[in-house]
Amino acid sequence: MNEPRRDCVIAGGGPAGMMLGYLLARAGLEVTVLEKHSDFLRDFRGDTIHPSTLTLLGELGLREKFLALPVTRLSTLDAVIEGARLTLVDFGVLRPPDNFLVLAPQWDFLNFLAREAQALPEFDLRMDTEATDLLRERPRPGEDDDAAVLGVRVRSASGEQEIRARLTVAADGRSSTLRAAAGLTPLETGVPIDVLWFSLPKPADPGAPTLGHLSSAGMVLTIDRGDTYQSGLIIGKGGFEGLHRAGLPAFRTRLVRAAPILREVVHTLTDWEQIKLLTVQINRLPRWHRPGFIAIGDAAHAMSPMFGVGVNYAIQDAVALANAIRAELRQGAVAEQTLAAVQSRRERPVRLMQGIQARGHRVIVRSTEGRRVVPRAGATLLRLSSPVLRRITARVIGVGLLPEHVRTPLSGDLGERIVKRG
Incomplete structure (x- = not known):
């Protein structure tokens, strides 16, 4: 027709x-x-x-x-990198009123x-x-x-x-x-990682909003959705099958090692159906x-x-x-x-x-391989340069490279x- x-x-x-x-x-x-x-x-x-x-x-x-x-408004994006909290992006430096992320x-x-x-x-x-x-x-x-x-x-x-x-x-x-x-x-373009996505309740005391936890123990994303986190575990490309074979208890342990703040809520992951693979x-x-x-x-x-x-x-x-x-x-x-x-x-x-x-x-x-994400000297430099870095990232990420x-x-x-x- x-x-x-x-x-x-x-x-x-x-x-x-x-x-x-x-x-x-x-x-x-x-x-x-x-x-x-x-x-x-x-x-x-x-x-x-x-x-x-x-x-x-x-x-x-x-x-x-x-x-x-x-909606949830965020003026900054923080991450915990090798145990140190850093503000990676400060949208507050942008021209108002559009100086935050939603x-x-x-x-x-x-x-x-x-x-x-x-x-x-x-x-x-x-x-x-x-x-x-x-x-x-x-x-x-x-x-x-x-x-x-x-x-x-x-x-x-x-x-x-x-x-x-x-x-x-x-x-x-x-x-x-x-x-x-x-x-x-x-x-x-070859990509060495995939992401496992899942939802978790927020802990009773979640602390400051944290985009992710990144260290030699792994990388876990904790995206704030009000009373829950949209969470993700970064894994090596093609690594999901091995994790699945190891079982959910090992998966939960891996999450807690990378993001200790999730310790009291990971028990809510009781079935692999709750976990979705995103092939990056x-x-x-x-x-x-x-x-x-x-x-x-x-x-x-x-x-x-x-x-x-x-x-x-x-x-x-x-x-x-x-x-x-x-x-x-x-x-x-x-x-x-x-x-x-x-x-x-x-x-x-x-x-x-x-x-x-x-x-x-x-x-x-590197985090999926158990290696430090940044060397110790690099971590110190990252902390020192953070105020300058967060202004640059606000422009590149928040506004974009060619805004329409x-x-x-x-x-x-x-x-x-x-x-x-x-």
Whole structure:
């Protein structure tokens, strides 16, 4: 069953897809976002909303409404490294009001964006609807890969359908179906670590908020979620099977050695079903686009969980793309050179951050091997340089290497409608 042509169809209702859909609908363009699940409720996803994203929400008039949700605000990020507590990042040095980090379950953030977007008549969100393939024009001999993309085939409870669009966007994650359908293959960067994610109740006396505990005993993340920690244990690549064989008591012992503060709560881990393996990847597409098609977010570049920047880089992609294509979509098709320019702009900060993450992995992997993370002299130097370091990291992590700003104006009477809606 064919449907009316849309200006844009987006596969994936994650941060990149939802933000892009909102921005385009806000600009008066007809957009459909496809989310293969029936809701956004999936745990162990990126929960960090960085100052750069708060700035974007402010530019959209959504900042205070978002902050009214039950979120956790952090002005600093502390870690315990080889027994010494260090403030690694101080967001307080940034320009107010966006001088703190927000921790919010990703499903709350996505539900928030969905509510705001669905108030716009041009926005169409299809839950429980999976993009399964691309619609392509009849290819010319020898040019199959560059045949223009005309939309997507989707599968939902109502059956198979086609949605045609001037531009198709793959925002469907690191295992992107549409990326593969477009014949685009990412280049993988070797990563020596994986992460085991799990939830733990906070101890009765948790002390100061601590992002992680890092030493020769291991690395454990303790991300504050109110009355619980979203916790993670860094392990060597492919090391999960060995841990599983050793059993849960040995796993709990390992956690306590690395993060003694968890001693009174690790008993709540009683089944391996509570523990989820995240296979850490760093990759990047050499080419993000085809005629009528582009990949963004994790579909274009999988980021490491290090620094929690993945959500924010995906959102920056969405903003840059919306800024670039709005005028052309209104007039008709988007030129591929415009899509290439978006890739060129966003690829620069992505490559730099992935390089920083790769170097960080080489330090962290020592903890999985029982080695000191930093030599004793290095630990002293780290403490002495911490005030300077935390200012630099606030800019690099909090603001980003190439922050984007909203250039897509409200269309028609949308501004008046949004003001009346409050």
